[in-house]
Amino acid sequence: MATVLAGFRDGWIVARRNLLRYTRLPQLVVISSIQPIMFLTLFNFVFGGAIGATVAGSGPYINYLLPGILVQTILFGSLQTGVGLSRDLNAGIIDRFRSLPMSRSAVLTGRTSADIIRSSLVAMILLGMGYVYGFRFQNGAGDAVMMIALILAFGYAFSWIAAFVGLAVKDEETAQLAGFLFIFPLTFASATFVPTATMPQWLQVFANNQPVTFAVTAARHFALGTPSGGAEWKLLAWIVGILLVFIPLSIYSYKKRS
Amino acid sequence: MKYAFELKNVKKHYGKVIALDGVTLRAEEGKVYGMLGPNGAGKTTIVKILSTLIEPDKGVATVAGIDISLDPTSVRKTIGLAGQFAAIDEFLTGRENIYMVGLLYGLKAKESKTRTTDILERLNLTDAADRQVKTYSGGMRRRLDLGASLVGHPKILFLDEPTTGLDPRTRKELWEIIRDLAKDGTSILLTTQYLEEADELADKIAVIDYGKVIAEGTSAQLKAKLGGDMVEFEMTNEADYRKALEATKGISKGIKSDDFELTIKIPVKHSATDLLKITQIVDRAGVKPQNISLHKPTLDDVFLAITGKKPKHKLPVKPKRGKQ
Numbered sequence: 001m002a003t004v005l006a007g008f009r010d011g012w013i014v015a016r017r018n019l020l021r022y023t024r025l026p027q028l029v030v031i032s033s034i035q036p037i038m039f040l041t042l043f044n045f046v047f048g049g050a051i052g053a054t055v056a057g058s059g060p061y062i063n064y065l066l067p068g069i070l071v072q073t074i075l076f077g078s079l080q081t082g083v084g085l086s087r088d089l090n091a092g093i094i095d096r097f098r099s100l101p102m103s104r105s106a107v108l109t110g111r112t113s114a115d116i117i118r119s120s121l122v123a124m125i126l127l128g129m130g131y132v133y134g135f136r137f138q139n140g141a142g143d144a145v146m147m148i149a150l151i152l153a154f155g156y157a158f159s160w161i162a163a164f165v166g167l168a169v170k171d172e173e174t175a176q177l178a179g180f181l182f183i184f185p186l187t188f189a190s191a192t193f194v195p196t197a198t199m200p201q202w203l204q205v206f207a208n209n210q211p212v213t214f215a216v217t218a219a220r221h222f223a224l225g226t227p228s229g230g231a232e233w234k235l236l237a238w239i240v241g242i243l244l245v246f247i248p249l250s251i252y253s254y255k256k257r258s
Numbered sequence: 259m260k261y262a263f264e265l266k267n268v269k270k271h272y273g274k275v276i277a278l279d280g281v282t283l284r285a286e287e288g289k290v291y292g293m294l295g296p297n298g299a300g301k302t303t304i305v306k307i308l309s310t311l312i313e314p315d316k317g318v319a320t321v322a323g324i325d326i327s328l329d330p331t332s333v334r335k336t337i338g339l340a341g342q343f344a345a346i347d348e349f350l351t352g353r354e355n356i357y358m359v360g361l362l363y364g365l366k367a368k369e370s371k372t373r374t375t376d377i378l379e380r381l382n383l384t385d386a387a388d389r390q391v392k393t394y395s396g397g398m399r400r401r402l403d404l405g406a407s408l409v410g411h412p413k414i415l416f417l418d419e420p421t422t423g424l425d426p427r428t429r430k431e432l433w434e435i436i437r438d439l440a441k442d443g444t445s446i447l448l449t450t451q452y453l454e455e456a457d458e459l460a461d462k463i464a465v466i467d468y469g470k471v472i473a474e475g476t477s478a479q480l481k482a483k484l485g486g487d488m489v490e491f492e493m494t495n496e497a498d499y500r501k502a503l504e505a506t507k508g509i510s511k512g513i514k515s516d517d518f519e520l521t522i523k524i525p526v527k528h529s530a531t532d533l534l535k536i537t538q539i540v541d542r543a544g545v546k547p548q549n550i551s552l553h554k555p556t557l558d559d560v561f562l563a564i565t566g567k568k569p570k571h572k573l574p575v576k577p578k579r580g581k582q
Contacts, residue, residue, distance in 0.1 A: 013361045017347065017354075024349040024390060092345035096406065099309045101334040102362040 007103040014097075014110025015117075018084070022118055029118060032080075033125045036073035040065065040126065043193060044133055051194055058224055059138070066130040067147065067219035068192035071212060073126055074155035075187060077119040079179035081112055081159040082166025086175040089167065094254075104255050108247075112159040119155050123148065138224045147222035150235065154215050157239045158183075160246035167253045186212045211238040260323050262287045262414050262445030263308050268317035270303055270469075277303040278314070279469040285447065285462070290440045292460025292477075293449040294560065300469040301449040302341075305418045308447065309339045321414060335364075338407030342419035344399035345406075348392040352383055352402050355391060356409050363410030370409070377405045381435065397428035404435065414445045421455060433458055453556055457481070465560060473564045483563045484555045487529040489536055492549040493520040505543035506536065529554070 022028060048061040058064040085108075088094045097107050127135075127148075137144045166175045189203055190196070190212040196204050207213055214235040221228035261284045270278040278300050285291035293301050306312045307319050310330040319326045321333045346355045353374055360370030378387045381401045386394060391402065400420060407415060417436065421429040436459055440446055450456050456463045457477045465473040465480070473480065493499040499520045506513065506524060510532075514523040526532035533552055540547060555563075 010362060013358060017350065017358050020354065021347065021349045092341055092343040093347065095306075095311055095341070096339065096345040096359070097362070098311055099334060099337065099339040100359065100362045100410075101331055101364060106362075 003103070007105055007109070010103040010106030011109035011113065014106050015114040016110075018111055018114030019117060022114070029121060032077060032118075033122050035076075036069055036122065036126050037129050039072070040069050040129060040133065043069070047193070058220065058226060060134055062130060062133045062135045063138070063224055064220065065193065066127070066133075066135045067151075067223050068216045069130075070123055070126060070151055071154065071215045071219060072187045072192055073122060074119050074151050075158055075183050075212070076179075077122060078115065078155045078158035079162050079176060079183065080118075081115045082162035082164075082169075082175040082179055083172045084111055084115070085163055085166035086170060086172040089170060090172070098254075105247075105251050108160075108163050108250050108254060112156060112163060115159050116152055116156045120148075120152060123151070139222060143222040143225075147219045150218055150222070150232065151215065153239050154211070154235060157242040157246075160243060160250055164246050164250040164253060167250060186210060191216050211235060214238065260287060261285055261320070262289070262291070263321045263447065264319070265304065265307075266318045268304075268307065268314045268319055270300075270307065270312070270314050277469050278307075280317070281466075281469065281471055283464050283471055283474065285445065287445050288440075288443045289461040290436070290446045290448055290459050292456035292463040293447065293466055294451070294453060294456045294463055295449075295466035296451060296561075299466040301466055302418055303469070304466075305339070305341075305416050305447065305449060309337055309416050310334055335410070336413045338410060338412030338415045340400075340404045340407040340415070340417050340420055342422045344403040346391050346399065346402055349390055351388050351390055352394070352398075352405075353378060353387040355402060356405050359406040360409040365410070373409055373411075377408055380438075381405045382431075395428075397424055397431065400424065400428075400432060401435070404432070408439075412444065415439065415447070417446060417448045419449050419451065422451065429455075453560055454554065465564060467561065467565070473560075480560065481555070484559055487526050487555070488553040489524045489526050489529075489533050490549075490551045490553050491522045491524075491540065491547045492551075493522075493545065494548045496520065498545045498547070501543050502540050502545045502547070505539050505545070509536065509539065523553070526552075 043065055044062050048065070051061055085094070088097075088107075094107065162175070162179055165178050166172075169175050169178060189199075189207045190210060191207065192212060196207040196213065199207055211234075214231040217226075217231035218228055218235050220226045221232065264284040265281050268278055268281045269276075281300070281304065283291075293304065295301050303312070307314050307326065308321055310326050310333050313327055322336045324332050324336075326333050350358070356374040356377055357370050360373055361367065363370075365373060375384075378384050381404065383398065383401060383405065386398060391399065394402065404417070404420065407417075420436070421432050424432065433455070436446065436448065440459070448456070448459055460477065462474070462476055463480055464471050473483075491502055493502060499515075499517075499522070502522055503515055506522060510524050510526065512525045515521070524536060526536070529552055533550075537550060
């Protein structure tokens with residue numbers, strides 16, 4: 001019990017350090033908001049007219065698009081966990097932490113928590129922009145909160161994958177690139193921007209059964225009331241599964257003294 | 259007797275590279291133990307083992323009597339670590355950096371705050387305390403890094419090349435701080451590539467090469483092997499050379515002369531005053547030397563004296579870390 005409490009205390013100390021860092025680098029939050037806003041704007045006005053007619057049951061394309069872009073944004077944001085850990089590793093800060101009588105999980109829980117807080121901020125900015133473009137929640141405040149919570153939980157789980165990658169590759173450029181290579185196909189070969197129905201059969205098999213599609217389908221379900229086909233439960237299973245595998249793996253890789 | 263730290267036949271390899279090849283050494287409590295060796299000799303590996311960052315493949319390492327493999331947490335409570343790469347956060351202020359490390363040592367918020375203020379004062383960083391570290395100079399960063407290692411009241415301090423890359427003035431400031439800490443009774447392990455630094459600070463010195471201790475002793479014992487400082491005269495012609503040789507004959511033991519180079523090397527004990535005396539003697543003999551120099555032994559000379567070879571600068575096992 002005392003160990004668990006100490007773990008939370010140390011995790012909070014590390015999280016506060018990371019958050020302080022973000023307040024010293026406000027441009028980081030601004031720049032990480034510009035990219036998704038650009039995506040939202042381009043997709044909405046460039047593809048919106050062409051795609052709009054084919055998205056049944058969602059109303060204007062922006063309604064369909066926004067939950068997708070939110071999921072994509074949170075996933076890209078979670079890559080920062082790996083980048084930040086790599087940077088600390090190379091700067092010798094992780095060595096300092098590892099020589100201190102502190103919890104062995106705190107550096108990772110502190111980092112992932114701070115990153116999800118930053119991501120929520122970016123999500124709020126993006127949501128505001130969506131409202132400007134005409135997005136509206138169709139199902140009331142409770143479901144809106146559910147949507148945001150589910151997306152953030154998914155992002156948090158991905159943070160732990162990124163943490164594992166960041167500790168494994170040991171340099172920040174590689175951590176960034178490895179994450180991109182992984183997340184790009186996952187978000188595009190999914191229902192993030194367009195329905196999967198027009199994709200070739202082999203791609204549909206992949207697109208319909210991967211977690212990003214579950215995430216956007218569940219998000220749309222809560223935002224717009226579209227049928228989910230149980231996507232929210234499949235997503236939950238993925239989140240739990242990812243956390244069960246990658247929390248121990250990442251902590252092991254942090255602790256490893258070779 | 260309890261030792262500050264002790265290694266018994268410790269071996270460590272990274273892949274095919276042997277970093278430590280059976281290191282045995284022990285350091286008395288409350289003393290400064292210097293570890294002298296070139297890049298890649300294994301100094302950092304020893305520091306990493308003692309500070310619980312890595313485990314040895316073979317052998318036993320203890321800190322304050324505690325086996326690092328059996329109870330690393332207790333070891334971590336008694337040690338402080340400062341390295342050649344200042345492990346501090348650029349975007350936090352100096353005060354925030356030390357305060358955070360204080361909390362992570364388990365200090366209460368108030369205690370950590372007071373301790374942070376004391377340390378900043380002691381390290382002469384009070385004026386810069388509330389500035390972000392990215393505005394600090396190299397010397398200030400090292401001091402802050404050292405400060406972070408002090409916040410938990412460590413009994414044993416590991417300083418891994420704390421002055422590498424610093425200018426001479428900043429280096430001497432850091433020496434003063436290290437001397438002060440030693441006076442307070444902190445046991446210190448100091449690694450360095452500079453004989454002069456080990457000589458200035460360490461009570462006992464181990465010379466490390468290829469992952470082995472090749473010599474151990476006090477600074478005086480090591481220097482006895484080297485013959486200490488040398489005054490070197492270089493003459494322009496044979497006649498002057500003969501005259502100078504005649505005049506300086508017998509003033510010191512172990513004078514070396516070179517007929518071909520026309521140089522005379524005279525070992526001295528009190529370098530500056532002896533240099534003045536010898537210069538006068540040579541002057542009185544009517545000799546006009548081309549060059550006079552005072553030669554202090556370097557790491558290379560230590561290696562030459564011990565192994566008969568210059569140190570081979572092995573490549574470091576890990577790539578150099580960059581600045582954050």
